[in-house]
Amino acid sequence: xxxxxxxxxxxxxxxxxxxxxxxxxxxxxxxxxxxxxxxxxxxxxxxxxxxxxxxxxxxxxxxxxxxxxxxxxxxxxxxxxxxxxxxxxxxxxxxxxxxxxxxxxxxxxxxxxxxxxxxxxxxxxxxxxxxxxxxxxxxxxxxxxxxxxxxxxxxxxxxxxxxxxxxxxxxxxxxxxxxxxxxxxxxxxxxxxxxxxxxxxxxxxxxxxxxxxxxxxxxxxxxxxxxxxxxxxxxxxxxxxxxxxxxxxxxxxxxxxxxxxxxxxxxxxxxxxxxxxxxxxxxxxxxxxxx
Ligand code: GUN
Numbered sequence: 001x002x003x004x005x006x007x008x009x010x011x012x013x014x015x016x017x018x019x020x021x022x023x024x025x026x027x028x029x030x031x032x033x034x035x036x037x038x039x040x041x042x043x044x045x046x047x048x049x050x051x052x053x054x055x056x057x058x059x060x061x062x063x064x065x066x067x068x069x070x071x072x073x074x075x076x077x078x079x080x081x082x083x084x085x086x087x088x089x090x091x092x093x094x095x096x097x098x099x100x101x102x103x104x105x106x107x108x109x110x111x112x113x114x115x116x117x118x119x120x121x122x123x124x125x126x127x128x129x130x131x132x133x134x135x136x137x138x139x140x141x142x143x144x145x146x147x148x149x150x151x152x153x154x155x156x157x158x159x160x161x162x163x164x165x166x167x168x169x170x171x172x173x174x175x176x177x178x179x180x181x182x183x184x185x186x187x188x189x190x191x192x193x194x195x196x197x198x199x200x201x202x203x204x205x206x207x208x209x210x211x212x213x214x215x216x217x218x219x220x221x222x223x224x225x226x227x228x229x230x231x232x233x234x235x236x237x238x239x240x241x242x243x244x245x246x247x248x249x250x251x252x253x254x255x256x257x258x259x260x261x262x263x264x265x266x267x268x269x270x271x272x273x274x275x276x277x278x279x280x281x282x283x284x285x286x287x288x289x290x291x
Contacts, residue, residue: 002249003152005227005256010151011144011264015060018271022061033278034063035093035119035270036085040078040104041071046097053095056267062274065091075105079112086114092278093119095270098169116281119273122168130173133180137273142174144265145206145227146181152254154204154225157182162198164188164215164242165208170229174206195219213244217251225254229262 022033035057039050050066057064067081078096085094094117100106110118115125121137129136149156161183165171171187178185186198190209199205199219207215208229220226230242241258248255256262 002252003254004249005148005152005254005261007144007148007256007261007263007265010148011268014147014265014268014272015056018268018275019060021275026061031090031282032061032063033092033274034065034090035095035274036065036067036088036091038067038069038078038081038085038094038096040069040073040097041101043099046099050097052267053270056271057274060271062271071101073101073104075103075108078104078109082109082112086112086117091117092281093117093274095119117277119270119277121173121273127168127173127176130176130180135180137276138177138269139169139173140269140273141170141208141229141262141266142177143273144269145174145229145262146177147269148227148256148262148265149204149225152225159183159203160186160201161204161206162186162188162202163206163208164195164199165210165229167208170208174208178204199224207242209242211242212240213247214242216244216247220248220252222251223253226252226256227262228256228258231258231263 025032037050037053039046054064054066082094085091094113096109098106100109110122111124113123115123118126118137121139126137130138161178163171163174163185166187166189175185175187188195188198196219200221202224204225205220206227206229210230210232212232212234226243226248228241228243232240234240239259245255245257
């Protein structure tokens with residue numbers, strides 16, 4: 001029997017808890033937590049993601065400031081926009097939607113965001129803190145996956161975890177989150193010769209490579225937990241993950257669906273990170289020491 005992890009439900013529970021905290025903030029007439037989302041160009045997928053993030057903000061009572069910049073925005077102009085947001089006391093969190101147009105240097109942009117407002121947790125400081133097992137603000141997708149694994153009482157120490165994909169957004173921080181909890185972690189990338197030799201012996205497999213239905217029952221053993229990070233649009237317009245869900249069902253122990261698995265949890269974690277930044281920047285919690 002396979003259990004499907006309901007990411008939508010768990011994300012909603014997280015958002016409900018955050019809403020209660022925002023209601024309290026409003027009751028005491030305090031500044032409302034505010035997230036600024038910056039989008040450069042009009043990549044259709046990014047437009048949808050940004051809209052979903054804005055909707056989640058509003059649903060919990062946070063403020064969302066959207067900054068839409070044209071495709072030909074320069075690195076310098078984008079940096080200047082971020083510097084203004086860094087010093088704007090009304091803004092608690094800054095998110096620059098990725099991918100950026102090719103002519104913009106993403107590394108420079110990410111490092112321009114103040115680590116204190118880095119709701120994505122992508123800044124060198126925040127990734128470094130995660131690497132040293134002193135987490136501050138953690139990247140949303142991997143941390144959301146931890147919430148999903150916690151919801152099924154996954155017992156991390158000693159478990160064999162395989163992460164397929166080594167991106168800065170998912171694979172690398174996912175590796176650190178699992179390592180910090182005592183898992184033995186293998187990270188596969190596009191050069192890995194025999195992925196099955198790793199996934200066959202895994203307790204947990206997390207796939208984030210953007211290849212529709214890449215992982216199937218040939219790759220795994222029964223009793224595995226499968227987390228699907230992929231969001232791929234098929235030629236017929238349907239959305240599917242990196243996992244062949246129908247092929248796996250009734251074989252694996254747990255699986256996340258697409259849609260309704262990791263995606264909603266990523267957004268709920270972003271909202272949670274915004275509240276963490278707000279509390280820090282209001283000096284309510286001394287959780288992040290940058291100096
Ligand atoms: N593009 C795809 N995923 C993400 C994410 O988590 N954060 C940002 N900023 N851009 C993304």
